[in-house]
Amino acid sequence: MAFSAFSMTGYASHTFELPCREGLVSATIHVKVLNGRFFEPTFRLPHALAHLEPALVKMLREALVRGTVYCTIHIGTLFALTSRPMVSSVAIAGYIEALNEIKKHLPDSPGDLISAANLVGLPHVVEFVEDPVGHEINERILADFSTVVEMLQAERVREGAVLADDIGTRLDRLETAVEQIAERSREVFAAKRQRILENLQQLVAQAGCTEDANEVQLQHAFAQIEKLDVHEELVRLRTHIASARSILGLDSIEKGKRLDFTTQEMFRETNTIGAKCGDAELGGLVISAKVELEKIREQVQNLV
Structure with missing residues (x-):
């Protein structure tokens, strides 16, 4: 039977071009998702794109549900996209005034102490001013980020299908182990029940107990027999296996937490059966079941 599920882990990367004053600039988006109980995003964005983070978080939260998310947006030449040079008239005037003052103390110096080329290299003469990112750039980044999320989801679906198929196979093996446990437990239970009753009959015959004492001994024997019975545990274990299959077949994205809880319940029932078994062959079957449960x-x- 084929099941659908989303893997919690995944990676997607997308490179595209953005328009700028000098033509086009390359940009790359990386998104990586690791296992996590909650939705925990971490972003590394250029300062000029920091205002987009809330919208990006919303897109990821709606798609991923939970997981530890690392997102990076890298723009090849960021200043070509957001910065432009600006000449400071105040700084130039200050330098010229200072040069004129220097000339007064150096009357024999050449007429021009500094050229325009040298002036450009002085501090604060030319500074880069960062302009806000335009609406067109914002929309393009959001659209390409949506593309990355779709790529990531496709990867998580592929991985999730493999995980779900493996879980389904493990459930089949577990179900087989449960039926073997049920068959062997019936044999063990019948043998131990017979032995307890025979021992009880011998004790009663040897001691010559009263009717009330016989009743007490009989109740004690039945209590011992009841402790060996694993029928209820097997019924619950089969129910949990059916529940796990049902959860895998649901249309909802989030299945991991429910399956994790169901697996814990299956472990609990299996451990109880193991504690009651008292038989080497039955103990081996219980261990086989627990191996499949652990897997x-x-x-x-790894599922969402």
């Missing part, structure tokens, strides 16, 4: 739990923790 199921590992895969479930």
Whole structure:
């Protein structure tokens, strides 16, 4: 049976071009998602794009539901996109005034102490002013970020399908182990029940107990027999296996937490059966079931 699920982990990257004054500038978006109980995004954005972070967070939250997310946007030549040079008339006037003052103390110096080329290299003569990113650039980045999210989701669906198929296979093996446990437990239970009753009959015959004492001994024997019965645990275990299959088949994205809880319940029932078994062969079957359960739990923790 094919199941659908989303892997919690994934990676997507997309490179595109943005228009700028000098033509086009290259930009790249990287998004990586790791396992996490909650939605925890971390962004590394150029300062000029910091205002886009709330919109990007919203897009990721709606798509990913949960996970530890690392997002980076890199723009090849950022100043070509957001910066432009500006000449400071105040700084130039200050330098010229200072040069004229220097000339007074150096009457024999050449007429021009500094050229325009040298003046440009002086501090604060030319400074780069950062302009706000235009609406067109904002819309383009948001659109390409949406493309990256779609790529990431496609990757998570592919990985999730592999995980879900593996979980389904493990559930099949677990179900087989449960039926083997049920068959062996019936044999063990019948043998131990017979042995307890035979021991009880021998004790009663040897001791010559009264009717009330016999009743007490009989109740004690039935209590021992009841402790060996694993029928209820097997019924609940089968129910949990069916529940896990049902969860995998749901249309909702978030399945990992529900499957994790169901797996814990299956472990609880299996451990109880193991504690009651008292039989080497049955103990081996219980261990086989727990091995499959452990593998199921590992895969479930990778699902959203």
